[in-house]
Amino acid sequence: MINAYVRVPPPQNEPILAHAPGSPERAALQGELKRIAAERIEIPIVIGGQHVRSHRTDTVRMPHRHAHVLATVHEADASHVQPAIQTALAAKDEWARMPFASRAAIFLRAAELLATRYRPILNAATMLGQSKTVYQAEIDAACEAIDFLRFNVHFAQQLLSEQPVSSAQTWNMLDYRPLDGFVFAVTPFNFTAIALNLCVAPALMGNVVLFKPSTTAALSNWYVMELLREAGLPEGVINMLPGDGPTIGNPVLSSPDLGGIHFTGSTPTFQGMWRMVGENIARYRQYPRLVGETGGKDFIFVHPSAADDLEALATAIVRGGYEYQGQKCSAASRVYVPESLWPRLKPRLQEMIAELRMGDVADLRNFMGAVIDEKAFKRASSYIEMAKHGGSEAAVLAGGETDRSEGWFVRPTLVQVTNPRHRIIQEEIFAPVVAVYVYPDADFDEALRLCDTGAPYALTGAVFARDRKAIERMLHVLRHTAGNFYINDKPTGAVVGQQPFGGSRASGTNDKAGSFLNLVRWTSPRTIKENFVPPTRVPYPSMNE
Structure with a gap:
């Protein structure tokens, strides 16, 4: 036995190894x-x-x-x-x-x-x-x-x-x-x-x-x-x-x-x-x-004052929505964007998504692999088909292709919905499918309400803005929408000891x-x-x- 009040070694977060070419x-x-x-x-x-x-x-x-x-x-x-x-x-x-x-x-x-x-x-x-x-x-x-x-x-x-x-x-x-x-x-x-x-x-x-x-x-x-x-x-x-x-x-x-x-x-x-x-x-x-x-139906909410941060915003949407094929309970799957920013953000997202490599993960150059199994593949495919036949309420802006011949591959897919209560923006899909709803700038408060009530979950969420007053407003209105809340960052990647993880409501x-x-x-x-x-x-x- 040890006759002492021992102290465990102080913890530090483990460094991420780069796995660069030539590294051990x-x-x-x-x-x-x-x-x-x-x-x-x-x-x-x-x-x-x-x-x-x-x-x-x-x-x-x-x-x-x-x-x-x-x-x-x-x-x-x-x-x-x-x-x-x-x-x-x-x-x-x-x-x-x-x-x-x-x-x-x-x-x-x-x-x-x-x-x-x-x-x-x-x-x-x-x-x-x-x-x-x-x-x-x-x-x-x-x-x-x-x-x-x-x-x-x-x-x-x-x-x-x-x-x-x-x-x-x-x-x-x-x-x-x-x-x-x-x-x-x-x-x-x-x-x-x-x-x-x-x-x-x-x-x-x-x-x-x-x-x-x-x-x-x-x-x-x-x-x-x-x-x-x-x-x-x-x-x-x-x-x-x-x-x-x-x-x-x-x-x-x-x-x-x-x-x-x-x-x-x-x-x-x-x-x-x-x-x-x-x-x-x-x-x-x-x-x-x-x-x-x-579960989670995690959001990114964008304020008009984020106009000068579109590159960071686009990166957050793509990384947050498509890393690990969107199969994270924290993955960004619904995005609320003001009309004033959408004409510039839309083509940038389409460019980024088109550049994503998908394939065998043993090829370390790939950004994405396959969804986990046949059941997940069919579920993702059904939502993509729903978007393709969505009429005036939904449209596929990027991706939309699936291939199960060798692996259960689903291309990263971006869907724009005009109905903020559409199933694609409300239901958890657990796949690389991200829905965007574009709101009039003048309807900022109403869009916040739609975000708060738009899904039964409350796991993670992110807001993008430079206007501090707007950030405080979003923090208040969206207070119960996410157990892990991010400001000017993607809603994924919680680190042990830094962002304790968990949500409420149906999450x-x-x-x-x-x-x-x-x-x-x-x-x-x-x-x-x-x-x-x-x-x-x-x-x-x-x-x-």
């Missing part, structure tokens, strides 16, 4: 891209460190070369859920009693492994399995994941140090216990770092976790499990159950030992889980903590991943009072005559 990181990445592409691995169910194989399997394919199978995934079913719960609960007491410094050391070691030897592995797996370009993989699977590991430890230490005041002759303490039971972590395909964080944040606070990854991201998520195992995470603390959502989720949510849900995914899925928790509320040993980050519970606000949700504090001089007489002084 580029050579290492290209080596891993070749190795992983040449293999076809088996991804098992992981319960208590044991690799379990099932009779039902699925495949992980390259979205940009969908005939190429990267891995076979063994899918869990209801028969695997109870053993996973029992294994997790069996590991819980020892894990929760482990000193915080020891738990922290595991995740700090994982950060260093990821910053070095695992960096090209996680980047390559994310690129090939999720069709991310090298830059998008680097800021996600490497930098953001490393930041989550380091900053979570830092924030946890800050949280544990928060203690109540004590009056004379007493000592008051807060004991930050883990939740009763286990945490169910349900993770998305689009960010490897989110998959890691949804498991690690509760585990750091002493909880045990059942981890259900997205099958389409199972390759990178498997390497996350291997990273944590090598960092020294005890068996049973995080158990991985790949497979169909309801098949695994229904028995998990019916368990009396469910302590919490850490979720990132679609709004309907989270609402369905919340509904099922409500139906089972009398079964649970405690009220489960529900933490979810869900989630706004528990701010990458901050102490998220970690506090995974604790059940106990107040302890010790009286050094306890009273020895029953009557109070006021009772004297």
